[in-house]
Amino acid sequence: MARYEMAWDCPRCETKGLLGLSHRHCPSCGAPQDPSRRYFPPEDQKVAVEDHPFHGKDRTCPACDSPNARAASCCVNCGAPLDGAKDVRLTDEPKPAPPPPPATSGNWKRVAAVIALVGAVALLLCLGLLGMEFLGGSERTVTVSEKSWSRRVQVEQYREVRDSAWDEAVPKDARNVSCQREQRDTERVPDGEDCRTEKVDHGDGTYSSERRCTTRYRSEPVYDEKCTYLVERWVDDHAETASGTTDPPRWPVPTVGGTGLGATREGARSSRYQVTVSSGSESWPCATDEARFAAMAPGSMWTTEFGGLTGDPDCDALAPLR
Numbered sequence: 001m002a003r004y005e006m007a008w009d010c011p012r013c014e015t016k017g018l019l020g021l022s023h024r025h026c027p028s029c030g031a032p033q034d035p036s037r038r039y040f041p042p043e044d045q046k047v048a049v050e051d052h053p054f055h056g057k058d059r060t061c062p063a064c065d066s067p068n069a070r071a072a073s074c075c076v077n078c079g080a081p082l083d084g085a086k087d088v089r090l091t092d093e094p095k096p097a098p099p100p101p102p103a104t105s106g107n108w109k110r111v112a113a114v115i116a117l118v119g120a121v122a123l124l125l126c127l128g129l130l131g132m133e134f135l136g137g138s139e140r141t142v143t144v145s146e147k148s149w150s151r152r153v154q155v156e157q158y159r160e161v162r163d164s165a166w167d168e169a170v171p172k173d174a175r176n177v178s179c180q181r182e183q184r185d186t187e188r189v190p191d192g193e194d195c196r197t198e199k200v201d202h203g204d205g206t207y208s209s210e211r212r213c214t215t216r217y218r219s220e221p222v223y224d225e226k227c228t229y230l231v232e233r234w235v236d237d238h239a240e241t242a243s244g245t246t247d248p249p250r251w252p253v254p255t256v257g258g259t260g261l262g263a264t265r266e267g268a269r270s271s272r273y274q275v276t277v278s279s280g281s282e283s284w285p286c287a288t289d290e291a292r293f294a295a296m297a298p299g300s301m302w303t304t305e306f307g308g309l310t311g312d313p314d315c316d317a318l319a320p321l322r
Contacts (some may be wrong), residue, residue: 003049003206005040020205032066032077035088057203059085070071084146090201144296150243154267155254157237167225173228184224191218286315
């Protein structure tokens with residue numbers, strides 16, 4: 001793998017395009033190289049490195065911040081030992097976050113404004129909680145003024161229906177099966193590569209160019225056999241309903257029977273129970289279950305909590321007045 005020298009610019013005398021491996025100090029003013037200033041040179045200015053042994057990333061001298069080869073034991077600039085020295089940062093590594101600015105009068109004003117804002121929000125929350133408590137629910141007595149109920153029985157019929165499914169899901173008792181090829185899905189298929197040349201900083205003042213590729217994909221349809229067929233099944237036909245107000249709830253009794261095609265049977269059942277409760281000139285509908293509905297005779301009195309904000313009763317908390 002061919003290696004090339006990184007470049008750096010001297011911050012003291014502004015000499016440009018110094019070599020990252022060969023020029024550990026500026027040849028114009030003697031300033032030590034700052035590894036954080038290394039950069040990839042333009043293609044027409046790159047300098048190849050011949051027979052350079054790579055020992056790893058440079059380390060920064062903890063005493064004078066000069067870069068040193070990984071194999072060095074002492075700093076080439078000041079002679080300090082390199083025990084515990086940290087690796088230099090590569091050009092493609094994210095820069096560390098800058099330290100927060102020192103506190104100034106302007107900053108203190110901003111901090112004070114934030115503290116005031118937080119205090120105002122806390123005060124509003126406290127007032128809101130007090131308001132909720134003040135407007136909180138209260139227990140009241142209501143009277144059952146109306147009742148209504150409805151019950152529903154689904155009727156199913158055994159008949160021939162037309163349906164469709166993918167070939168492997170066609171039921172065994174299907175008849176008149178007809179299949180045709182249809183798109184069922186899509187799949188990602190490799191379709192070559194997208195390649196680019198990237199410069200890789202080795203951290204010792206050198207870099208290399210590497211070719212990196214990623215697989216490119218295209219979407220292709222996936223086909224299968226889709227079939228239509230006739231099959232005999234129980235299906236919903238119609239529903240029988242019953243409803244009332246003063247009479248006890250009852251289930252409708254649909255006429256069902258027969259065998260083979262055209263036979264009918266009872267299917268799913270469903271029901272609804274509702275009472276209207278009132279207090280003074282106001283009234284509210286309340287859905288309830290069958291057991292409570294039976295106990296809530298018209299004219300009976302019940303207690304429940306009323307919402308402080310909505311003013312509506314809690315229908316689930318209705319309890320007989322004792």
